Amino acid sequence: MIAAWSDSDYSSSDEESDGEVANIAFMAVENEEEDEVQFSFDELQIAYEKLFYEFESVSLNNRTLKNNVISLSKEIETLKNENSNYKNEIEILNVSLKLSMILRKKIKILN
Template identity: 75%
Template sequence: MFGTWDYSDESSSDEESDGEVANIAFMATEEEEEDEVNFSFYELQNAYNIFFFCKYENVCLKNKNLKKNVTSMSKEIETLKNENSNYINEIEILNVSLKLSNDFKEENENLKLEIDALKKTFSKFSNSSDKLDNLLGLQRCVFDKTGLGYEEMKNVKHFNNFFVNKNEPKITCNYCGRLGHISTSCLLKKKLGLVKTRSIWVPKGTLETNLQ
């Protein structure tokens, strides 16, 4: 008669041993957790207060720094606004200057065109004057008969003035000997009272010798 090994009995005994080990381990873990979490309410409250106070101080410090930054940035903004206003004014001034410069430039261009036109006009006048001078230079005197069978003019007397003034008669006073009047109108003779004059009418151009 042969003996047999029951596999079911062996596996069931192994499972039982594993279960016992797991229960023991679980119990040990629970005991360790109870030991670690075993804090009193006072300790937890104190730890919370310390944590809150540290956080509060950090937040207050950050807030203080932020306020300083805000103040500094506000001042900087005001400074930038003033600078921006100054820059705007400068830009407006530059725009006005640019407009004036463009106007002056346009006026200068117009003046240059006028000057060029005047130069051309004067150049035409100058050329015309030169041509006129040349023509006058080519003209000959009325006494120059060269080319008409006469020899070239030599020793020709040129008259400076073709108009002769009329010789007027010179009147001489027989009493004082001065020119320009006669003895009957001599002032010197009248002053001395040597003559009595009277005025009579005679026709123009008549010379009366016997005055009564």
């Protein structure tokens, strides 16, 4: 038996789509009852064990990736600090170059 919600009078489209979703869910539940599949305990246990091993594998991979993220974050901070130091050195060298140019001009004038 399939129930239809189209007889209801809804005032908004959201309510209509909720009714459609409920109708589809009701039909899916009804179809599941008709197409019910029986699994043995051993089949379920094997499926569970496969799923569990896959979960452990994915969890281990996740932990590894998290550790990589932490390591890369630390490396980024180190590189940012190095970059800042290099920028400071460049600024110092630029100032030194300007002073050197000024001194050369003065020496030229004095000669």
